[in-house]
Amino acid sequence: MKNILKTGLIAGAFSAVSTTALAESLDAQVNAIFASITSPFVNFMFAPVPFTDNFPWIVMWLVVAAAVFTLYFGFVQFRFFKHAISLVKGDYSDPNDAGEVSHFQALATALSGTVGLGNIAGVAVAVGIGGPGATFWMIMAGLMGMAAKFTECTLGVKYRNEYDDGTVSGGPMYYLSKGFKELGLPGGKFLAILFSIFCILGALGGGNMFQANQAHAQIVGVVGDFPGWITGLVFAIIVFIVIVGGVKSIARVTEKVVPFMGVMYVGAALIILAVNYDQITWAFGQIFGGAFTGLGVAGGFVGALIQGFKRAAFSNEAGIGSAAIAHSAVKTKEPITEGFVSLLEPFIDTVVICTMTALVITISGQLMVDPETGLYMVNEAGKIATIGNTSGVSLTSAAFGSAISWFPFILAIAVVLFAFSTMISWSYYGLKAWTYLFGEGKRTELVFKAIFCLFIIVGASASLGPVIDFSDAALFAMAIPNVIGLYFLMKVVKAEFNSYVSRLESGEIKKFKA
């Protein structure tokens, strides 16, 4: 089997070389068709707020929501940060529940779906367009997003479905329909259906095409140029084997290797920062300076702000609703505890990992500065000019490579693994939305899985621009029904919150571990 696969791949690669021109034109065709189909949707999602300087309404939508939840829950992300860590450590876990999904496992699984290319490529896109100042807004969005995550994940556990066979399903589609019904509100089912449709698109976009696209870009950066559909096909076959063939061992290995890669990535970033410790103050100066002045980037400080907010939302998915699906399997009698745990997710993802990437890119000197004015040099595409004209994941790779020459190889492996694990996670989110719409059943599931694999090939073949636009648009669209639902259901979370906090303070809820 192995040999057949190997021979097939080699033969495929050779025939690909001989028909490079044809293949490239295939890529171009896929790209053109894809861009023309998706542009109306993308244009609608990123339409600017009236009377603003091109500020997309959907970004404003998410930021306002995160701010509302932050205020409504009295800065829960800061007040209960320590408690969240205590919960993850298992201090409050009942020993009789051993063998069930722990808070740590729910968080780790959710993180494996969010930590990935958004942290590596997405940050590079943000910094490449919005300058280092985008980092400041990214951190702000990450900190506020913690409250949004808290709200949606509490609801995800509270309104999950627990089936007779012992399996669980949760997520916005369930809390929108069940929660609204409980409160006697109309429209819950409609919002749930809308969410499911957008979730499927998000799974195919950000959770699939963007991943395939950037994984291909990274592989090309290391081994040289070759058509994207080859990477797409290989990825599609492996994902197909896992999600259709049920070869769980591949997914299991990835789940174990990805956290290791994540730690290694942060470790490498810390080493680079330690070596260049004298520039850290300067880098933070660029981040704060750029946050309010833009330092010459297109769109000024608003440009930096939009990019920061956009990429933070794309990376940590707070308010998007996907995490509510991931966190809902935890074993707990108190849904709010998973809300507390989930607020660590944007912190780890955005405040820690994204900031590391941004600092390394800034310090590496890959972004070209005009020596006379001290402002960033902007190219004709409106992006900051970089050494070697890199963008996205290749910019991050070049930044790490400028300090540790062999790191791009490690990064290439990490990117491929991150992309793969994110795809597996999103195939699950997409499937849950799909089965919510079309019902459970082997045949309906197979249809979605086949579509999912097909989109991997499209994603790897298309160029970054249209893919990233569609991925953003699809992912953000999920936030429309989700956030509307959260506004109506946040009082349910508040009631849970008040009850839990009073019992925690009275000592009724005790630690099991000393």
Add this chain to the structure above:
Amino acid sequence: MTVKIVVGIDGHETGSRAIDYGKRMAGLIGDCELLVAYIIEWSPYSFQTQEENAERHKRREEEIATAKERIIDPAVKALVDAGVKARGIVRHGNVADALDAICVEEKGDQIIVSRSSQGGIAKRIFGSSTANLVMGASVPVTVVG
């Protein structure tokens, strides 16, 4: 007062040696209950896929049922048939910690386990469950060779 002895078994032949020894001890003591325990190795800090999480509760129940049916129930039945007072317990967790926890909860007087069936590199790095139990247990531990 009834003396309670926790007997840890791992489903291998080595585990039955621990049961044999426990049986002999129970005979010598007289008023004695054997708590036959099987621990399903599990860590709350392991990494799982979305699907594994969704199915975890179901799997846990299946694991407990299988362990009871294949390992614990036959062992307990054999002891009861031989006139020894015995009870079965199945838990998830770290073997050493869980056996000790059972002993503390049940106010056990002693733990009997067999020598480790684990070998190789894992044993060298992490130490065997038996060795960990001996080092951390709250009551005397007898290791049957």
